[in-house]
Amino acid sequence: MGTLAKGRAAEDRVDAAARRRGWRAVVRNHNARGGELDLVYRTGDELIVVEVRYRSRGDYGSAAASVTARKQRRIVTATRDLLARQPDLAxxxxxxxxxxxxxxxxxxWIENAFYAE
Known part of the structure; x- marks a missing residue:
């Protein structure tokens, strides 16, 4: 299985787990200038932006640790784009x-892994 397929399979696993929690999917793979969102859900008045990180081995640290400050900024930028396109989520x-x-x-699964600045 190629890297893209493994990433997609990882997102599928996370999506299934989120839906079991009763979360409603808002968008998957939202692309914006400067960033991309893997999965976004809504539960009540909370919007949950989920970054999925697949790693075949732990030699280079955990998948979650690979979300650098730069990557976090890109996720926040893409989230702002999503909110501009769907103002009801704001x-x-x-x-x-x-x-x-x-x-x-x-x-x-790391909840509240980082915060928007």
């Missing part, structure tokens, strides 16, 4: 989660 509180996925059955 009143929601926003939470940024990171989910590390590897070849095991475990998801390393």
């Amino acid at each position: 009143r929601c509180a926003i939470r940024f989660d990171v989910v590390g996925v590897d070849d095991s059955d475990q998801l390393d």
